[in-house]
Amino acid sequence: MNLGIDHIPYKWIEEIINLSAERIVVVDRDGVIRYISTAYCDFLGTTVDFATGRNVQEVIENTRMHIVAKTGQAELAAVHPINGSEMLANRFPLIVEGELVGALGTVMFLNPEEWWDYKRKIQPLLEELKFFKTKYEKELKSKYSFNDLIGSSPAFNTSKKLAERISASQSAVLLLGESGTGKELFAHAIHNNSTRASFPFVPINCASIPEHLLESELFGYEDGAFTGAKKGGKKGQFQVANYGTIFLDEIGDMPLSMQSKLLRVLQEKEIQRIGGQRSYAVDVRVIAATHRNLEKMVEDGTFRKDLYYRLNVIKIEIPPLRMRKEDISLIAANLLKKLEQKFHRQGLQLTDEAIESLELHSWPGNIRELENVLERAINVLDGKNIDLSHLPLYLRDQYIHLDAVEKKGTTWNFTEGSVDKPLLPLKETIAIAEKRSILHAINTAGGNKQLAAKMLQISKTSFYEKCKTYEIQ
Structure with a gap:
């Protein structure tokens, strides 16, 4: 059963109004105060008994309640100078059964300090809401064309x-x-x-x-x-x-x-x-x-x-990138533009030697691997030109040793007393051959390192240790 407000005792209603966040005053068409809350009176330095029945202009400094009661035009969030301070006031016309009978005034913030205190509490919540709203909208839009x-x-x-x-x-x-x-x-x-x-x-x-x-x-x-x-x-x-x-x-x-x-x-x-x-x-x-x-x-x-x-x-x-080697220089240049913003750098570029080294690699990690290589190079770069020396060791070795035959057209000649290529220490020669075998296995396995380990007939642990040693990603 819906009893309605008529069944709430008057004293209850009065206490509910006093406990509300806003201070309230009600005037009739002549600007006479018909009701004023205790909280508002406390702020004004008066009493309910004194204020009730008096013209609002006698009780509230700089009031406009009597004007709103005559014009019927609401005034919202109006700055109201009072008691040496400024407060935010809302003034509403009271219209009952189609007739303007008076006005209702509310004050939520009695002074700027109270408003700023409220703002300090609510602002972080608004900022958080704005952040998640922006993030949500941004994430639901396509980022690339x-x-x-x-x-x-x-x-x-x-x-x-x-x-x-x-x-x-x-x-x-x-x-x-x-x-x-x-x-x-x-x-x-x-x-x-x-x-x-x-x-x-x-x-x-x-x-x-x-x-x-x-x-x-x-x-x-x-x-x-x-x-x-x-x-x-x-x-x-x-x-x-x-x-x-x-x-x-x-x-x-x-x-x-x-x-x-x-x-x-x-x-x-x-x-x-x-x-x-x-x-x-x-x-x-x-x-x-x-x-x-x-x-x-x-x-x-x-x-x-x-x-x-x-x-x-x-x-x-x-x-995959290994099937479009001619695109590597274009992709690398585009990635460098993106990385320039991240590192606050300008004019970064790859030397011809560095590009040639990148084109020799099989790129099992594709464009993601290329971006990682370029980011690493920028981290160790002093100037603007990324040279062979700034690339990871496995790319440098590949350029200097592994593909020297194909690049320069030289050949190994193991006949006694005749070598067309400088002889390297045995340990280094074995390391080069081992690294080349691992890279070839990864390339053949399409980047699957577990399969590459099986192809080389070594354990996964040994395989990953060798990859770490030779900086193979």
């Missing part, structure tokens, strides 16, 4: 042109390529060039989220779905990405149990939160990416065939 995809090699241009051509489509896209080749940049660029560009771009790394959390992350949950669930429930990333694009990176690492749920979402275009019965419609374009061989995983039964075909509507293969 096709102009950020650097390269002119035939293999790379084919992939880039295909991505540009299909960006306006609504079909699912599957990006294939080794780690560090720039699959996420392609996903950003496709979204940025699509009709969904003004809507969210939501990246999810399927390998970085624990299996038991992945479902709630993707599809959300209802209030009370499990112990510790956020009150009111939580939207999943598919709902956050509605009308936009969701990028499922490392899709090959998604558990089989989640694959079937993802398939349902792609087929039905709706999601169901954990602990809920209701279905939510979603309109999302899916871009998936992986460095794994999904076709082999389908054969092995570790990836659903129906999901593979659902994702593999448009397949784009991004070539």
Whole structure:
């Protein structure tokens, strides 16, 4: 039963008003005080008995309550000089049953100090809210366009042109390529060039989220779905990405149990939160990416065939860096521009000798490895020119020793008394040969160090120790 305010005793209402944050005064059309709170009287240095029934101008210095009671025009957040200080006042016309009967005045801050004290308390919360709002909005926008995809090699241009051509489509896209080749940049660029560009771009790394959390992350949950669930429930990333694009990176690492749920979402275009019965419609374009061989995983039964075909509507293969050596100088120059901002440097460039050394390497870590090499070089650089001496030891050795034959056309001649190349100490010669074998094995294994160790028939521990010794990343 709703009793209403009439059933609250008058003394209760008066105490509620006195306890409120604001000081209150009420005047009639003639500006006569009909009510004033005890807290306001305490501030004014008067009493309720004295003030009630008097004209407001006699009680409150510089008041405008009588004016608002006549004009019916509200005055909000007005600065009111009083008692040698300034306060913030709100004045509202009182209209009852369509008739202007008086005015209500409230004072929240009695002086600037009280206002500043309040601001000091609330400002950090506002700044924090602004930070997360900006961060949220920034993270849901694509950061890269096709102009950020650097390269002119035939293999790379084919992939880039295909991505540009299909960006306006609504079909699912599957990006294939080794780690560090720039699959996420392609996903950003496709979204940025699509009709969904003004809507969210939501990246999810399927390998970085624990299996038991992945479902709630993707599809959300209802209030009370499990112990510790956020009150009111939580939207999943598919709902956050509605009308936009969701990028499922490392899709090959998604558990089989989640694959079937993802398939349902792609087929039905709706999601169901954990602990809920209701279905939510979603309109999302899916871009998936992986460095794994999904076709082999389908054969092995570790990836659903129906999901593979659902994702593999448009397949784009991004070539590794070792297959686009002619792009290395362009990519390196672009990375240096980015690193200049990070290190507050200008005019950084690579010497011809350094570029030639970079082009000799097989780059199992692709562009990510190249960026790490350049960052390391800047850290030890005094001037502006990155030379061979600023590169890691394994790149220097490769340039000086490992590829001398191919670079200079010289040959080893082991006939007695005749050597076309300076003879090195045996220990150094063995180290060079060992390092070359390790690099060749890593290259052959496509960057998979465990497989490279098996190919060389040595233990993983020994392999990693040798990689550390020779600074092989």
